[in-house]
Amino acid sequence: MVDCENAGLYKKNIQTSFYFTNDECVTYCGLSGDIHLIEGSNARFLNILSMQPMSYLEIVSYFADEYDCEIDPNLHDHVKSMIDHYQKLSLLEVIGSKNS
Amino acid sequence: MKVAEISLPKLSKQLHSKEGFRFRLGAFTIALISSIDKVVEHLHFAYADFEPLPKTELVDFHVSLTSPAIRRCYRPQVVFSFDDHIPFLPLPLSQASAMFEWGLNWCIANNAHHFLILHAAVVEKNGRALILPGSPGSGKSTLCAALACQGWRLLSDEMALLSLADGLIYPVPRPVSLKNQSIQIIREFAPDADFGRIVTDTAKGDIAHLRPPRASVLSQSETAEPAFLVFPHYRSEGESELKMLSKGLAFMTLAKNAFNFNILGREGFDTMAHLIDRVECFDFSYPSLASALAGIDGLVR
Numbered sequence: 001m002v003d004c005e006n007a008g009l010y011k012k013n014i015q016t017s018f019y020f021t022n023d024e025c026v027t028y029c030g031l032s033g034d035i036h037l038i039e040g041s042n043a044r045f046l047n048i049l050s051m052q053p054m055s056y057l058e059i060v061s062y063f064a065d066e067y068d069c070e071i072d073p074n075l076h077d078h079v080k081s082m083i084d085h086y087q088k089l090s091l092l093e094v095i096g097s098k099n100s
Numbered sequence: 101m102k103v104a105e106i107s108l109p110k111l112s113k114q115l116h117s118k119e120g121f122r123f124r125l126g127a128f129t130i131a132l133i134s135s136i137d138k139v140v141e142h143l144h145f146a147y148a149d150f151e152p153l154p155k156t157e158l159v160d161f162h163v164s165l166t167s168p169a170i171r172r173c174y175r176p177q178v179v180f181s182f183d184d185h186i187p188f189l190p191l192p193l194s195q196a197s198a199m200f201e202w203g204l205n206w207c208i209a210n211n212a213h214h215f216l217i218l219h220a221a222v223v224e225k226n227g228r229a230l231i232l233p234g235s236p237g238s239g240k241s242t243l244c245a246a247l248a249c250q251g252w253r254l255l256s257d258e259m260a261l262l263s264l265a266d267g268l269i270y271p272v273p274r275p276v277s278l279k280n281q282s283i284q285i286i287r288e289f290a291p292d293a294d295f296g297r298i299v300t301d302t303a304k305g306d307i308a309h310l311r312p313p314r315a316s317v318l319s320q321s322e323t324a325e326p327a328f329l330v331f332p333h334y335r336s337e338g339e340s341e342l343k344m345l346s347k348g349l350a351f352m353t354l355a356k357n358a359f360n361f362n363i364l365g366r367e368g369f370d371t372m373a374h375l376i377d378r379v380e381c382f383d384f385s386y387p388s389l390a391s392a393l394a395g396i397d398g399l400v401r
Contacts, residue, residue: 017366019373024348028369033362035355035369037348 004080008096009053012046016091020047029090036089041066042082046091053095059083104148112140114152120162122153126272126320127215127261128208129157132200133164136178142197145296146275146309149317161207165200167193182207191302198299198307201277205258208272209359215261215270216371217359222255222269223247225400228327229269231260231379233357236304239334242282243392245310249290250393254316255324259359264367267374268323273316275309283308285389328399329354329379332386340391342399343383350381 012018015030025043027036038046045062048054054062060079064071086092103111103123112135114121120133121143132143164181168190177190180203187206191199209217220233221244230252234240241257248254257276260269275296278286283306286293294311329350330342345353351372355361361368382399386392 017369021347026348026351037352
């Protein structure tokens with residue numbers, strides 16, 4: 001899993017197209033040609049991310065609001081896993097790094 | 101001049117010529133060469149309302165159906181070729197008309213990439229097109245035939261051509277291919293419907309072609325605005341059920357029903373997104389043709 005906390009900003013992968021409708025997002029990866037259907041809070045997150053890059057902590061904060069929960073290790077694990085998954089699907093990419 | 105007004109011997113002569121018989125089919129021009137009587141008869145009957153084009157007309161698809169001399173006496177066969185390329189194995193000669201229709205489907209699906217091509221029937225009424233995607237057995241062709249017999253404009257029973265340029269649907273009002281029980285269902289539903297002869301024992305069973313309505317052929321250059329996307333499912337029992345489908349799920353399902361979604365890449369994705377934005381999406385289960393027509397009637401009112 002990537003070191004999310006020390007990464008820079010996350011943004012929509014330039015190779016990827018999103019189609020948003022209500023609480024859903026259909027994603028298209030230009031590299032693989034794959035499409036995916038993403039629903040609910042994750043779709044809303046991608047919608048926000050498609051408009052502005054977000055740091056890891058901003059993403060965690062977003063999901064804490066979405067799930068109406070405390071920021072705890074479980075939430076960190078959930079967000080890290082989601083970021084890792086979406087990076088593997090080429091939906092997200094990182095620009096810069098926290099240390100750069 | 102229409103195909104029906106040409107005598108069979110004259111049509112046969114034109115089909116024999118090296119330029120072939122040329123006609124417009126929606127956005128395409130076809131040149132067909134064949135010396136097979138069944139092809140001449142099929143063209144004369146099923147394409148009766150189409151207009152021949154001059155031999156000088158540029159052609160999109162040069163196709164030919166021939167019967168190899170070596171097999172003319174023993175189990176005669178038909179061979180389909182497109183630009184001198186033979187994409188399929190030969191079939192029994194008795195299936196020549198079906199092979200022409202399947203071959204033309206293949207030509208369009210594999211070459212017309214200025215369209216997003218959906219495996220779907222399309223009909224139109226009052227300027228609103230109804231797209232009926234479906235895998236074999238879903239009943240899309242049967243529904244399409246019944247709707248065409250009820251006065252809907254037939255755009256296609258097999259493929260919806262969605263233009264990448266303007267997002268509109270371009271008609272290809274070809275004969276509706278009905279299989280097995282569907283033939284009798286439509287015969288009973290519309291006793292005046294014009295059917296060609298039944299081709300038996302094909303890979304898909306028995307097939308009969310329903311001649312496209314004259315009005316649909318005459319308006320084959322008129323595009324249609326998509327309005328409804330309905331995924332039909334025939335089921336032998338129960339009540340008909342029309343359920344709204346989320347646009348995301350409709351997108352995913354429709355992508356599986358597209359012939360060239362992967363070839364078109366991002367352009368295909370954008371065109372499909374534009375389509376889904378403009379249509380109402382439904383999943384439709386029905387146990388009989390009557391209930392299906394009532395459901396669709398209720399939908400479009």
